[in-house]
Amino acid sequence: MPFAPSFRRAAAATAAAAAIALTLAACSAPSTETATSDDSALQTVTEGKLTIATGEPNYEPWFVDDDPSNGEGFEGAVAVAVAEELGYAADDIVWVRTTFDGAIAPGPKDWDINLQQFSITDERKNAVDFSSPYYTTTQAVVAVGDSSAASATTIDELKEATVGVASGTTSYTVAKAQLGEANLSVFNSVDDVVLALKGGQIDAMITDLPGAFYVVGAQLDDGVVTGQFPDADGGDDFGIVLPKDSALTADVTAAVDALREAGTLDELQQTWLSDAVDVPVLK
Template sequence: MPFAPSLRRAATAVAAIAVVASLAACSPSTSTDAGTESSDGTLQTVTEGKLTIATGEPNYEPWFVDDDPSNGEGFEGAVANAVAEQLGFSADDIVWVRTTFDGAIAPGPKDWDINLQQFSITDDRKKAVDFSSPYYTTTQAVVAEGDSPAASATTIDELKKVTVGVASGTTSYTVAKAQLGEGNLSVFNSVDDVVLALKGGQIDAMITDLPGAFYVVGAQLDDGVVTGQFAESDGGDEFGIVLPKGSALTTAVTAAVDALREDGTLDELQQKWLSDAVDVPVLK
C-alpha cells in the first residue's frame, strides 16, 4: 500500500538527514575505489575529502554553460552542485572529470563517484551501473524554423492552426495527439524524417522531447527555435545520476536527489535553466 504524501515526504527528509549525518560524522581516512566502505562503515569517495563528478566533453547549454562544469551553471551543473551540497561537499570539494557517454554506462570500474550526462534510466543500463532516483523527466517541446508562423506561437490554440510533424509510436506523438488533436498532425516514421520535413517546408513545426529539441536547433537547423514546451511529462524519459555498479554512494545520492525534489529545488532549477534561461515557456 503506498505511503500518504505527507508520510512519504517525512520519510525522505529523515533519510536525507541520516545520510548527510553519516557522511559528516567522520571524514575518510584513506582513499579507496568508488563505492567501497572503510572498516568503520563510513562512505568513501575516489579521492579523500573530495567528490569526483564526471560529465561529457564537450558540454552543451542548457545542461552546462561555456563547457565549464565547474562554474555551477546550466541545469545539470546546478543539480550536481546541489547534490554535492546535500552530501556535505562544497563547490571547492568537487573534482570534475570528463568521460564519453558510452564509456560511462559500460561495465567495469570507474575513476569517478557520480556522472551526469542526460542519462535516461533503463533496465538494460542498470545491469552495468547504478542510478539515483530521477532528477528530471523530459517534457515535449515544439521546434520551428525562425521564419515559420509557428515560431511565434505561445499557446496550444495557436499551434492548432499550423501543420505539426511528429514521429509515430513515440511519446511525442501521444502528447501531440492529446494536446492538438489529429487534424493538423503529419506523422512520419522517425524523428530524422520529421526534421527533413521541417527543413523542406512540408511542415511548420515539429514536436520532440526537450533535450532532442535543443539538439535539433543546435546541430540540425540553421535558423531553428524552440518555441515552447508542454507542461505534461507523463511517459517522458527519466534522467538519473549514474554511479559505479554496486556503489555504496547510491543510497546517499538517491536520498540527496529525493530531498532536492521534496523541497522544490529541482523544480526551481528546471524553471531557471530549462525554461527561463533558454526562453522556452510552458505552452498554455
C-alpha cells in the same frame, strides 16, 4: 600490623591487571571525534572530494560555456546541489570528462557520479547504478524562425500550424492528446521529421526537450524551440549514474529526493530549462 607477603603479591597482581586493561582500552578504542568522522565519511574515489564526471563537450542549457565547474546550466546546478546535500562544497568537487557510452559500460570507474542526460533503463541498470530521477523530459516544439509557429505561445495557436511528429513515440502520444490529429503529419522517424521541417513540408515539429535542443543546435540553421508542453507523463527519467553497486548510491538517491521534496529541482528546471533558454510552458 604489616601485610602478609601473600596479600601484598595478590594486591600487586590486581593493580597490574587493572593497569594493563586500561592501557589496552586506550589503545583499542578510538576517540569520539575519530569514530564520528570515520562513520560519516563517504567512500569516494578521492578522500574528502567528490569526483563528478560529465561529457565533452557540454552544451547549453545543461552546462554553460562547456565549464562544469561554474555550476551553471541545469545539470551543472543539479550536480552542485547534490554535492552540497552530501556535504561537499564546490571547492571539494573534482570534475572529469567521459564519453556517454563509456560511462554506462560495465567495469570500474574513476569517478563517483556522472551526469550526461542519462535516461534510466532496465538494460543500463545491469551495468551501472542510477539515482532516483532528477528530471523527467517534457515534449517541446521546434519551428523555423520565419514560421508562424515560431511565435506560438499557446496550444490553441499551435493547432493552426502543420506539426510533424515521429510515429510510435511519446512525442506522438502527447501531440495527439494536446493538438488532436487534424493538423498532425506523422513520419517514420525523428530524422524524417527534421527533413520535412527543413524542406518546408511542416511548420513545426514535436520532440522531447533534450532532442529539441539538439535539433536546433546541430541540425537546423534557423531553428527555435518555441515552447514545451506542461505534461511530463511518459517522458524519460534522467538519473545520476554511479558505478555498479556503489556505496554512494543510497546517499545520492537520498540527496536527489531531498532536493525534489524541497522544490529545488523544480526551481532549477524553471531557471535553466525555461527562463534561461526562453522556452515557456505552452498554455
